[in-house]
Amino acid sequence: MHFKTSSLSLSLSLPTHINFKHINILFSTSSFHSLCSSTTFPKEKHTHTHTHTHPTPPLPPLMMHNTSCLNIPPMVQPFDNHDYSFLSRRCIWVNGPVIVGAGPSGLAVGSCLKEQGAPFIILERANCIASLWQNRTYDRLKLHLPKQFCQLPNFPFPDGFPEYPSKYQFISYLESYAKHFGINPQFNETVQSAKYDETFGLWRVKTISTSSSNPGEVEYICRWLVVATGENAEKVVPEFEGLDEFGGRVMHACDYRSGESFHGKRVLVVGCGNSGMEVSLDLCNHNASPSMVVRSSVHVLPRELLGKSTFELAVLLMKWFSIGVVDKMLLILARLILGNLEKYGLKRPSIGPLQLKNTAGKTPVLDIGALKKIRSGEIKVVPGIKRFFNGGVELVNGDSFEIDSVVLATGYRSNVPSWLKENDFFSGDGIPKNPFPNGWKGKAGLYAVGFTRRGLSGASFDAISVAHDIAKSWKEETKQKKKSVAARHRRCISHF
Structure with a gap:
């Protein structure tokens, strides 16, 4: 869209899906400012000419006040009695999707x-990609599944990597991935809120930058929003x-990180999932004395069965059998290899491991x-916790013992x-309401990636679907033409 006013000509980038009849609403003094912030502006009179055949709205006062970056004098002087501190805030139009999360x-x-x-x-709140892997995992961690089930789209693992890469190898892979595709996230940007503005058909993503x-404060305005923060964003x-x-x-x-600092200590590990088991094992390897709390039932399977990874075998079997039948096969094989685990305090759930993963994400x-x-x-192995006391713990079965950590x-x-x-797309627990494979697309340009409860392979599947859908809409709406920047100033920036 092109505006001409006296000696200044401005081109303004707008989402093409907005009808021209709505432009006057968008750029009226109050409406435009309500889109970029809650600050109100004084109404001012302007004279202008236009070259468009349609009626041209008045140039937003916001742009007219911020002409210093264009090295021209302001055409309208601000009123002396008004506070213009809002001009230090930034409002950025993104000609494409905003993706939240650089994992x-x-x-x-x-x-x-x-x-x-x-x-x-x-947008990434941390100062690096894959912050969960880099900053919140123990040293001995390796991928639980073979690498072919964990690689991201269009970029396989290096041939020299082992079947189960370490966390450091996986981080190296992700850094190479970002470099290969030229992906440069905005680090230290914590999203405070994201809300769909029904008036304009746009998402408003407000962040706090700690750079x-x-x-x-920064507010990003976009047509599409991709939630990629995943299932494990916050500790419980x-x-x-x-x-x-x-x-x-x-x-x-x-x-x-490791059991090195727990040498000789009595440690209570609360939880018996993969993390609880591996932390307990690591503590043993560093001569600590771990007690692991097993409050509920848990499926324990060998990492490999019949010379194949258990996951790979399950995927292979599900080509011919139902998930219920495959679960029974896995449990029979696990019983033959591992024996009866209930005598050690590890009771199996009544639902099979694959069904439990699909329904409850466990x-x-x-x-x-x-x-x-x-x-x-x-x-x-100990049962649930009743209470802690100074230097020890009491269990639900009445037993008490001293612990250090x-x-x-x-x-x-x-x-x-x-x-x-x-409230429509995501449930109260922050997971899309529709299960895999239909949980990647919501309404009004909202998408989700990394919530499939199927690990990295599920995330890759959704990423391909989301990117294809957004790119198709983007090409239709923009016709693959970049819009020129209208005005660069301290508060509103066109960003491509």
Whole structure:
């Protein structure tokens, strides 16, 4: 759209799906400013000419006041009695989707959009990609599944990587992935809220930037929003009676790195999932004495069956059999290899491991050595916690014993409900209401990647679908033409 006013000519980039008859509403003094912020502006009179055959709206006062960046004098002087501190805030129009999260899911969407030629921006609250992997995982962690089930779209793992890459190898792979596709997220940008503006048909994503070079509040305006923060954005810390009185060291598994600092200590590990099992094993390997709390039933499977990874075997069997039949096969094989685990305090759920994963998102434990330590008594399995006291813990069965430290392997959850102002697509627990494979697309340009409960392979599947759908709409709406920047100033910036 082209405006001409006296000696200044401006081109303004707008989403093409907005009808021209709505332009006057969009650029009326109050409406335009309500889109970019809640600040109100004084109404001013302007004279202008236009070259468009349609009626041309008045140039927003916001743009007319911020002409210093164009090296021209302001055409309208601000009133002396008004506060113009709002001009220091930034409002950025994104000619493409905003992707929230620079983990594997966000990177996968970005690479697929790059392949489609569609622009985008990735917002990441941390100062690096894959912050969960880099900052909140223990040192001994390896991928639980073979690498062919964990690679992202259009970029295989290096041939020299082992079948189960370490966390450091996986981080290296992700960094190479971002570099290969030229993905450069906006780091240190924490999303405070994202809300769909029905008046304009646009998403408003408000962030707090903690970047030392450009701190402050930023609002991104976009046509499409991709939620790629995943299922494990925030740690889960249950409340326990007396934990404040315990007096010993307490940490979540996301802060645990290795058992080196726990040498000779009595450690209570709360949780018996993959993290709880591996932390307990690592503590044993560093000569600590772990007790692992098993409050509910859990599926424990060998990592490999019949010379193949258990996951690979399950995928192969599901080509011919139903999920219920495959579950029974896996449990029979696991019983033959691992024996009866109930006598060690590990009771199996009534629902099979694959069905439980699909319905409740609870991942079966793939044993990499913890069971051997449990059988030998080096890892002690205990029931649920009743309360903590100074220097010890009391269990629900009445037993009490002294401990030095507590590691909470109590899992993670989605943080989507805390910032996304939307109730139709996501459920209260921050997971899309529609199960895989139909949980990637919502309404009004809202998408989700990384919530399939199927790990990295599920995230890759959704990333391809999301990128294809957005790129198709983007090409139709923009006709693959970049819009020129209308006015660059301190508060509103056109961003491509």
